[in-house]
Amino acid sequence: MAAVYKFKPYNVGRWIIWSAFAGILLMAPLVFTSNLSTTMLAQMGIAIIACLSYNMLLGQGGMLSFGHAVYTGLGSYMAIHALNAVSGGKLHIPVSVLPIVGGLSGMGFAVLLGWVTTRKSGTPFAMITLGVAELVFAMSLMFSEFFGGEAGVSGNRVAGEAFFGITYGPQIQVYYLIAAYTFVCVALMYAFTQTPLGRILNAVRDNPERVEFIGYNTQ
Template sequence: MNRRFLLVGLLVVIALVAAPLVMSQSLINAGIQMLIASLFACAFSLLCGQAGMLSFGHSAFFGAGAFATVHAMDAMGGAGLLPTPFMPLVGAVTGLLVGLVAGWFATKRTGVYFAMITLAIGELLYALAPHLSGWFGGEAGLSTMRMPAFGLSFADNVQVYYLTLAWVLLCLGLLYLFMRTPLGRVALGLRENTHRMRFFGYNVHVASTLVFAISTMFSGVAGALQAINIESANYVIFNLDLSAQVLLNSYIGGVTYFLGPAVGAALMSFFGYVVSDLTTSWLLYQGLLFVLVMLFMPRGIAGLVHAVAQALRRCGFARLWRAFALYLGATALLVAGTTFLVELLQRLFSQDYRALSQIGGNAWPDIPLFGASWAPLSVLTWLLPVLLLTAGIWLLARAARHWRRALALAAPDDDSPATTGGGRLVSGASS
């Protein structure tokens, strides 16, 4: 299994290295954002998924790293405090120091109280930043410029992409090694039972503070990479939206798996890049996706992949191919029905539609959608999405039955994840 993991990881790294050779400039920009979001999500997951401490204000440490990096890039008359490739070290140090101070107070409480303290820290910085123009540049923010170093100009996005990729891979490797250290094992104990850890003699407050600070250190690196990429920083980076985004990305990918948050962040960043150009309702789709993942795949995408792999190992593809085909068909129908209904309602209640009805003198003009015109008062217009959704739900139920039947016919193994966790994940039940 370790060899397979290493092989898959090597292939992914090779693909990431070769990607700029076949991508356009806009896709390279999207790739940089995906890498930064992946690192930020993994840093957040160390605190939330591994140590069990839910933070609602992690954007504060991402922003602290970004602003510190901008100041470092502008230092010494614009020459920079460090060469451009080493600028993320400034974000790491800033994130670590700010995390030690904030974590010392935040980790004095647990559960919802800890979450509220982190939320207050983020909102405090968001409220103060516009008034501290010397540090944060006021409403306009701060701007900077990447300086040449080591024979590289960093003037094009390809060089920035490789710089970001190198730092992201380095940080992910360090995070993986940290999870294998004694303190990393203590983080898991903090998630499972802090009272038992305290009974064993561990200083829970100090351990929680250190884990918090390490998480914010890597968040600061992500913020530094963002500052290098866009050559600026604005106080809106402290907004709650970024904290909510990293939380959603982590849970969609699988917050308890090491690379699950990275997968979720990369996919959701690419989803936003593609869908935001097609529809104004893309945030609604993102919210619906999060709700569906929490209802039917509480372990996220990584948990689903793990469950499917365990089921394939037990049953083989021959017994499961029908279920896979039915799941794909159900997904296609449900996506088509949901998209049609959301876009139809969005256009129906938009200001443009109301203005069109007033100009044309027709209270209910046809709605152009997907290359056709749909009459809002026609039964067929609303019957189509209902039929698509009904057919999708019916296929989903059949797929779940096929899946359970295939698992039941396989050799019984009560301890197998395919029966304890995987069957529930794909069939829609959650523990």
């Protein structure tokens, strides 16, 4: 049997776009050099991750959620508590991986609350997510030990041993950490949209009844 070879050409446009994205992340703090600019760029990186993750719900899955900030917020609280544990010597992990702690924590809360909210779709789903968001907001004022009340939870990011001189004291070091996670998260979210599960999300958005007819659980 003769061997069959298939060659898939490189998508030059995609390489250009992703290279330009990485270049902008690298060069932005060299163009905007003030402390305010660096702080704003870091906030923009965080917002990119949050907004694109919401696009996974609304844009890819067609699910209008009013409670998406719950998962971002709870993950952030877990990350700051992990940072304080590192500062207190109770947890021995590098500061660089604390965003992963926050991401995994947010995913855990999303699985728990999503199991409830996704039992409905459309307007009922949106209203349930709004109720969950209000519930968590009320809890934030009642459980001050975890949420810190209206003042929140403070921490010191300069914790643990310096890694190749990186202490995360200067704001520029914090920015590049956020920029690295921004690039990786954007790439992973794009890759997810190309998977069979990501494509099924589009089908659920467009016609959930047909998805059920071919044997998929839309929830």
